[in-house]
Amino acid sequence: MDQLDQHTRDERRATAEGLLPDLEDAGVVGVALPWVDTSGITRVKTVPLAKLPSAAAWGVGMSPVFDGFLLDDSIVAGRFAGSAIGDLRLHPDLSRLTLLAGQPGWAWAPVDRYTQAGTPHVQCSRSLLRRLVAELADDGLTVRGAFEIEWVVADPDGLPEDPDAFVPALSGPAYGMTRLAEVSDYARDLLEALAAEGVRVDQFHPEYAGGQLEVSVGPEDPVGAADTALLVRNTITAVSAQHGLRVSFSPKVTADGVGNGGHVHLSLWRDGENLMSGGDGTFGLTAEGEAFTAGLLGHLPGLLAVGAPSVASYLRLVPSHWAGAFAAWGLENREAAVRFVTGPDGNRQSSANVEVKSFDLAANPYLLMAACLAAGRAGLRAGGTLPDPIGVDPASLSEEGRREAGIHPLPATLEEAVRAFEADTALAEAFGEELHATVVDVRRGEIALFENTSPEGVCRATRWKH
Known part of the structure; x- marks a missing residue:
């Protein structure tokens, strides 16, 4: 700008x-x-x-x-x-x-x-994202993206002896119709509010964890997708308050529970054609679609410092929890960090996309979308190619089996992710010296903040922050 x-x-x-x-x-x-x-x-x-x-x-x-x-x-x-x-x-x-x-x-x-x-502030994440969108446009490319929003609804009073404790406001089973019945009026008011705000909701449903719900919205340009993620979360918080409910978007609400994800969906387009479909590559990927996806997969360790930015994020990012703890990709594989989604036959040209599952809602959506564009662009510049897709839970393979398949575990701590981010020259170039350094400094500040804190202590301290 x-x-x-x-x-x-x-x-x-x-x-x-x-x-x-x-x-x-x-x-x-x-x-x-x-x-x-x-x-x-x-x-x-x-x-x-x-x-x-x-x-x-x-x-x-x-x-x-x-x-x-x-x-x-x-x-x-x-x-x-x-x-x-x-x-x-x-x-x-x-x-x-x-x-x-x-x-x-x-x-x-x-x-x-x-x-x-x-002049634009060098650490403005929204300005950074707008710049990267413009640079892709100079190459004739556009990106469509969307964030999935997961949250838990809680009794606002917690426990009598601990008002800040998490007490789920829903008792129905995961994905259960009974859970929807429990929040029928709340869900109606939320959907009405989002519609009034011009948000295109694709799905709303109960999720797995206690008190957990999810809303998915339609894809937009990257800046619009980040704006909408912000608006949706604000609306959820406001409507929940009207219904006497407390909400948390934290990546890990309780140490022994399933966390809230913030999965990102992305597709690459040129001249109105979806480059994630209609090609000669695996699952119909075009060469550019594959290169963009390879960039996401290859830079994922560093991306986690932006997309899983909290100490609590790594309590969620564990194997066999549908969080994507291994650097792998696969068709509709919910244990792969990068899940390829073709959409139904007859609609693939408009709906094919990749979903990055390792991210959560502690992330700044503008920074995260910008980092994804930078990683995808690096893949395009390098003419990147993808390894063979995986059709099983990577955790079910032996270490030797994963090594032979080129599958590596993603960072298991925020410190590991920060080191990968520091070493990632593509992300450093895109962010610029000042913003790149500040991401590192803030992440290390949180690491120091929670040094020697138990998992439950981390969850308690972050539970109502996001």
Whole structure:
């Protein structure tokens, strides 16, 4: 993105002023301006409706210190983050302005972060993602993506002796119709709210863990997909509060339970053709589709520092739990880190995609989508090819069998993932020196925060943060 000049500022102000009458008629009194920090926490500033034109033109001030925040609101003294010095401007993207159906009187618009001089902030994850989308477009390529959102609903009062304990608000069996009946009114209100916000929901269903639900949405351009992930989570939280429920998106809510995933679906397109289908490669992959997928698979160890960014993430990322703990790919294999999805016969051209299962919702969705694009682009540049797909749970193979198949375990700790991220030159190049360093510094800050903490202690400390 170019520097904001006066003409652009005037256009943004005029656009906002044109929106004011309809927003006033809808009863809007304030606009939420959210961004996601390096640790995956959504932060926000708000403006009264009358101030929206000014915010659109000149932004809203905020400190760059948030780049160094940890999930407990402590601050790392990073190489390029964590200082109290300086100021940034939050500029709302009015093309995504949305009336919040779960929060009457409020509208919502995600922001890009700029310097006082009107240039994109080098650590703005949304700006990074927009840049990578543009670079792929220069090569004639587009990506469609979507996030799956899993969460648990809990009794807001916890246990009498421990209000912060997790007590599932649902008692029905995994995927059971009885569980849906328990939350029938809640689910109805949630689907109505998402529809009112323009979110295209593909599926809603009870999931495996106690109190767990999932919503899947339709694919969009990468920036839109990350925006929608943010909006969906905010709406889930708001509607849950209306129903007296507490929610958690944490990758591991209890040490002995199944965690919440944040799987990412991606497909690569050129000239309106889905490159994950119609080719001569395995399962119909084109050469470019295979190279993009090979980039994701090959860079997955480093990607985990972005997509599984919490100490708690590695309590979830274990074998034989459908989390994708091994660097492998396969057709509809839910134990492979990269699951290839063809879609039904007759609809493959529009629906074929790859799902990366190792990620969770502690991730900043903009950073994660950007990292995926960088990895896929590296695969394209290298003309990458995929190993043979695997049709079994990799954990069922012997170590020798996995070695012969070229299957390796993914990092088992956040520290291992951070080391892989530090060594990944493609991700370092895409992120730039300052943001790459800050991801490392913040991750190591969380590692230090939970040093010598038990798994249950980690779960307890992160349970209500995401």
